[in-house]
Amino acid sequence: xxxxxxxxxxxxxxxxxxxxxxxxxxxxxxxxxxxxxxxxxxxxxxxxxxxxxxxxxxxxxxxxxxxxxxxxxxxxxxxxxxxxxxxxxxxxxxxxxxxxxxxxxxxxxxxxxxxxxxxxxxxxxxxxxxxxxxxxxxxxxxxxxxxxxxxxxxxxxxxxxxxxxxxxxxxxxxxxxxxxxxxxxxxxxxxxxxxxxxxxxxxxxxxxxxxxxxxxxxxxxxxxxxxxxxxxxxxxxxxxxxxxxxxxxxxxxxxxxxxxxxxxxxxxxxxxxxxxxxxxxxxxxxxxxxxxxxxxxxxxxxxxxxxxxxxxxxxxxxxxxxxxxxxxxxxxxxxxxxxxxxxxxxxxxxxxxxxxxxxxxxxxxxxxxxxxxxxxxxxxxxxxxxxxxxxxxxxxxxxxxxxxxxxxxxxxxxxxxxxxxxxxxxxxxxxxxxxxxxxxxxxxxxxxxx
Numbered sequence: 456x457x458x459x460x461x462x463x464x465x466x467x468x469x470x471x472x473x474x475x476x477x478x479x480x481x482x483x484x485x486x487x488x489x490x491x492x493x494x495x496x497x498x499x500x501x502x503x504x505x506x507x508x509x510x511x512x513x514x515x516x517x518x519x520x521x522x523x524x525x526x527x528x529x530x531x532x533x534x535x536x537x538x539x540x541x542x543x544x545x546x547x548x549x550x551x552x553x554x555x556x557x558x559x560x561x562x563x564x565x566x567x568x569x570x571x572x573x574x575x576x577x578x579x580x581x582x583x584x585x586x587x588x589x590x591x592x593x594x595x596x597x598x599x600x601x602x603x604x605x606x607x608x609x610x611x612x613x614x615x616x617x618x619x620x621x622x623x624x625x626x627x628x629x630x631x632x633x634x635x636x637x638x639x640x641x642x643x644x645x646x647x648x649x650x651x652x653x654x655x656x657x658x659x660x661x662x663x664x665x666x667x668x669x670x671x672x673x674x675x676x677x678x679x680x681x682x683x684x685x686x687x688x689x690x691x692x693x694x695x696x697x698x699x700x701x702x703x704x705x706x707x708x709x710x711x712x713x714x715x716x717x718x719x720x721x722x723x724x725x726x727x728x729x730x731x732x733x734x735x736x737x738x739x740x741x742x743x744x745x746x747x748x749x750x751x752x753x754x755x756x757x758x759x760x761x762x763x764x765x766x767x768x769x770x771x772x773x774x775x776x777x778x779x780x781x782x783x784x785x786x787x788x789x790x791x792x793x794x795x796x797x798x799x800x801x802x803x804x805x806x807x808x809x810x811x812x813x814x815x816x817x818x819x820x821x822x823x824x825x826x827x828x829x830x831x832x833x834x835x836x837x838x839x840x841x842x843x844x845x846x847x848x849x850x851x852x853x854x855x856x857x858x859x860x861x862x863x864x865x866x867x868x869x870x871x872x873x874x875x876x877x878x879x880x881x882x883x884x885x886x887x888x889x890x891x892x893x894x895x896x897x898x899x900x901x902x903x904x905x
Contacts, residue, residue, distance in 0.1 A: 643780025
């Protein structure tokens with residue numbers, strides 16, 4: 456990966472003290488080139504051939520992006536709803552083999568790997584079955600539906616030795632890579648606190664999706680779709696809006712929080728679950744029968760580091776990270792990362808000296824200026840530096856990383872362990888919310904405890 460190197464000279468310039476009131480800002484454009492070199496053209500017989508399981512909203516996007524790589528070919532598609540067979544063929548070609556049974560894809564020796572974009576309650580079974588079939592897998596986020604599923608998925612990944620990549624794209628973002636580089640070089644000093652926000656303010660953002668117009672028991676294998684969840688009568692809204700119910704999804708934690716957590720873990724070079732989580736929130740706007748909160752705020756401890764994350768389906772907020780350090784603030788949002796330096800030093804005599812008698816106060820003030828004022832002509836600006844580049848929500852480089860790993864057998868960043876740790880933060884947020892008490896991750900028993 457070609458890096459936009461951050462030199463010591465840049466660092467010293469950014470952290471210089473501001474003696475006067477002057478403030479400057481500069482913006483640097485990051486290279487739009489992907490994190491990985493482009494795959495070289497290969498013979499048709501040497502292409503990576505994948506099967507896709509789940510061709511819904513996210514799955515259709517993954518399929519569309521994947522077939523843009525000339526070295527990659529979709530060999531078959533699986534979905535329990537027949538309308539998505541039609542959609543898959545509209546995207547990948549009229550002759551694409553389609554099926555309702557994902558086991559057919561796993562049994563196909565011409566398929567090298569699987570891209571899976573299915574509801575959360577199906578993640579464990581499809582991932583484990585895929586690995587047991589000797590195939591690599593790209594699994595959409597969050598990796599698991601609950602903590603126990605995640606433990607089983609990590610064990611299956613380690614046993615199989617296959618490539619597992621989880622689909623939270625922040626770890627393949629040029630923006631997040633720049634933030635990670637700056638943190639690793641000590642620009643922030645000691646990291647003191649991390650905050651994150653993400654919000655939506657529309658029915659689509661709250662998963663109030665219109666069910667397919669022809670959805671029925673004839674066009675959908677409803678019984679299989681429900682999986683191991685207690686069976687209920689056919690409900691088109693549950694099929695289209697499954698994220699609203701904890702039986703099938705993981706709510707705003709699994710849809711939105713997992714991006715914030717994955718991005719933070721990558722930028723701070725963390726690969727561990729939080730030690731503790733406390734949550735507040737509620738169903739404040741979308742009172743439509745769902746059982747997952749639409750406002751969810753969680754405070755974590757990662758070791759001794761406090762991390763505060765806020766999700767909201769009633770107010771739009773761009774995805775934002777604010778990493779606070781002893782030498783300044785690093786803010787990451789959209790297609791930009793900016794650093795506002797702080798010296799951590801007094802910029803004027805202490806106002807506490809106002810409690811001194813006049814003579815003492817004047818003596819203290821004079822001495823302070825003699826020791827701290829810059830010499831004429833040596834005043835320095837307090838400079839905020841911003842880097843701009845491609846949006847951090849970029850599917851293409853993340854998929855490229857997976858397909859390149861399938862070819863090269865080199866490990867990926869967001870593997871099963873990383874994906875499990877990110878998902879655990881989401882499960883702990885949900886458990887803290889529903890239990891109405893702080894929870895911890897117990898590594899010995901591999902369970903979430905109150």
